[in-house]
Amino acid sequence: MGEQDSSTADATDDTAVAAAAPSSVNSGPPSSSQRKIYPGLKNTVGPYKLLHSIGQGSFSEVKMAVDTRTGDHVAIKVMSRAMIQSSDRLGISVRRESDLLKSIHHPNIIGFREVVETSTQMCIVLDYASGGELFEFVAEKRSKASEQDIQCIFAEIVDAVNYLHQHNIVHRDLKLENVLLQPRNGAPLRPTVKLTDFGLAKVIEEDSPLLTTRCGSEDYAAPEIILGQPYDGREADIWSLGVVLYALLVGFLPFNRRPGMDRKSFLSMIANAEFGFPGEKVSFKRASLLDLRQRSLSTASTASSTSTVTSSVPVAAADQATTGTGMLLPVVAAAAVPDTSFTTADEVATTAIVPKMRGVNSVSDESKELVRWLLQTQGAKRPTARQLSEHPWVVAGRMQNAAVL
Structure with a gap:
């Protein structure tokens, strides 16, 4: 999703990162006397030998590399200096990410x-997680x-987010692709979680937490972001965790464009939190986004914001029920059938049976209720990260992790 606010506002917010973030490490940029600029070579970055690409972003490429000093494998986020220098917004994002990390x-x-x-690149060097992305886990291993196992994985994601929120840091791009995995000996389906990609993260003021920059990935965006409202980044992170948990439990995302669905209807589905679990019948209202905004925004100042978020990943064609880049689509068991219930003059509703992914077991009532708690349309009704970390279902996963170690 593209940033919608001015880079000036982001630049002002960015000055608070070093002061407000945890104080265990000096996060300020090195002075000119400390900086060392290496020659730009094709197969090396300073002391690191580049191996092969393991990820691609809009403005960067992630490569596996070897530290020639230690032999360790690392992941290097490689960005063009020329591109960074040509965009104030990108420069702020890169500086914010490195300072936070x-x-x-x-x-x-x-x-x-x-x-x-x-001389040509700016590179952030990170630990390498050899287990790949959580997206791949859901696509390839979820049925096993x-x-x-899901409790163990999700508990660690919650612990990471709770840590961030305790330090007034919001991630703003929580999704399956931004959770990396490190294999754990003797527990192949319970890898260690490594949250990554802090390019959109920021430090917030506890007494004035509302943000206006609409960013992240559309499939994981909270209703308040879809509707262009000022939002609390912590509440938006919790919604994204609900999407992640649903995908872990079910095998696909709760909100996706079904065959024949246009983008406005897709965004309406998110704004109304219209989702269900496999086997359940769900009604989808087809209200216009303008109508949704008029009903949800209570003041003229918030209603004046009419821009919508733009997805940071390609959206699969509406008539395909396949796995696309950045999203998981279930195979729809039956076409949606017209339903006149829940309709008004400006709405058309349809119903559909949520399909079941082959090989995935049924979801427990406790985990369903937990997902529904996270995917509340009103952010204030969602749990805080601390409350979520203390939920019995999450605590059970943490205890199982402790037993494995």
Whole structure:
């Protein structure tokens, strides 16, 4: 999703990062006397030998590399210096990400090593997580995992987010692709979680937490972001965790564009939190986004914001029921059938049976209720990260993790 606010506002917010982030490490940029600019070579970045690409972003490429000093494998986020210098917004994002990563330390957050500059590149060097993305886990291994395995994984994600929120840091791009996994000996379906990609993260003021920049990934965006409202980044993170948990339990995302659905209807589905679990019948209202905004925004100042978020990943064609980049689509068992219930003059409703992914076991009532608690349309009704970390279902996952160690 593209940033919608001015870069000036982001630049002002960015000055608070070093002061407000955890104080265990000095997160300020190195002075000119400390900086070392390496020559720009094709197969090396400073002391690191580049191997192959393991990820691609809009403005960067992630490569696996070897630290020639230690032999360790690392992941290096490689960005063009020319591109960074040509965009104030991108420069702010890169600086914010490196400053935050320097200052945070948690076993379920990817480890930061250093920033390396060459004559042509800016590189953030991170620990390497060899288990791949959680997206791949859901796509390839979910059918083999039990709900107890899912509890273990989700508990670690919650612990990472709770740590961030305790330090007034919001991630703003929580999704399956931004959770990396480190294999755990003797527990192949219970890997260690490593939260990554802090390019959209920021430090908030506890007494004035509302943000206006609409960013992140559309499939995981909270209703208040879809509707262009000022939002509390912590509440938006919790919604994203609800989407992640649903995908872990079910095998696909709760909100996706079904065959024949246009983008406005898709966004309406998110704004109304229209989702269900496999086997359940769900009604989808087809209200216009303008109508949704008029009903949900209570003041003229908030109603004046009419821009919508833009997805940071390609959206699969509406008539395909396949896996696309950045999203998981279930195979729809039956076409949606017209339903006149819940309709008004400006709405058309349809119903559909949520399909079941082959091989995935049924979801327990306790986990369903937990997802529904997270996916509340009103942010204030969602749990805080601390409340979520103390939920019995999450606590059980944490205890199972402790037993494995």
